[in-house]
Amino acid sequence: MFSKACEYGIKAAIFIATQSYEGKRVGPKAIAKEIDSPQAFTAKILQALVKEGVVTSVKGAYGGFEIDRGLLSQIKLAAVVNAIDGDHIYKGCGLGLHTCDANQPCPVHNKFEVIRNDLKNMLEQTSLEELALGVKSGAAFLRV
């Protein structure tokens, strides 16, 4: 469904969100530990999230990654997915035709479109805040 990089990115963003609630910045080391991911690879993904404006970074001593608390409810999962995997999952044909076009549809177009739109809506409606609260409350987990 999502690439490994995207899975790590989503989990990292959620963890950063939980910490930003308490005004804490976190670095790649703490993030990788918390989401059970390779640290250096995770750092690369964080760079991409910064470049796309999903999270903010502060260099130097006492630096780290954070998300403006006021934005937590506005940043949706879709922004994270888009930043890492692009928009292919939203727009691409399920069978890999060059374009998904209702005028030249693949055999599963109609059925696939429904699923894809549901996924799109879910990602666009789910905020980092909501997911972070699930983790903070102990109802959800970022690692097994």
Place this chain on the structure above:
Amino acid sequence: MFSKACEYGIKAAIFIATQSYEGKRVGPKAIAKEIDSPQAFTAKILQALVKEGVVTSVKGAYGGFEIDRGLLSQIKLAAVVNAIDGDHIYKGCGLGLHTCDANQPCPVHNKFEVIRNDLKNMLEQTSLEELALGVKSGAAFLRV
């Protein structure tokens, strides 16, 4: 969503179905041309589909791949996907946790489960026959 191999496998199975309707066997060359895929790679995928019992192969002169016409309505897309990509898309966690477990759910578990089940139902309810008819009628296409 699906691997390239799976995309090719689905399209190949649909094309074989359209030809089996007319009692014709087809080989990797014709299939690859029809679905716009690399021929040798497609041949490998066909081997997997044969091994999993999704399609039948006949070796030697006048051989090729076919699907029993009586089974066309019974063979579902899920069988093809399962044969090539396995069951991870049905059972795996959307964020890559080792297991998808409602007792130790990832932050998106509840929302993801809905999408995943819709996809599962779609794949389990859609027959090769139905998709092949779409192609034969000219309503759907296997290549752009």
Place this chain on the structure above:
DNA sequence: TATAAATAGGATAAATTTGTCCGAAATAAG
């Protein structure tokens, strides 16, 4: 039986994704 046509399968190569390493640049604190 000989021949041609066709799938099966192993070895290999190319491309992409995933993952590591290390030095450069920035920044807070002493």
Place this chain on the structure above:
DNA sequence: CTTATTTCGGACAAATTTATCCTATTTATA
């Protein structure tokens, strides 16, 4: 200003997926 800390960014390595090539095996027909 110096030092310690931390992100940034490029180069590199490993693993996986995608793709190619060639030979063996099978089978219908002449």
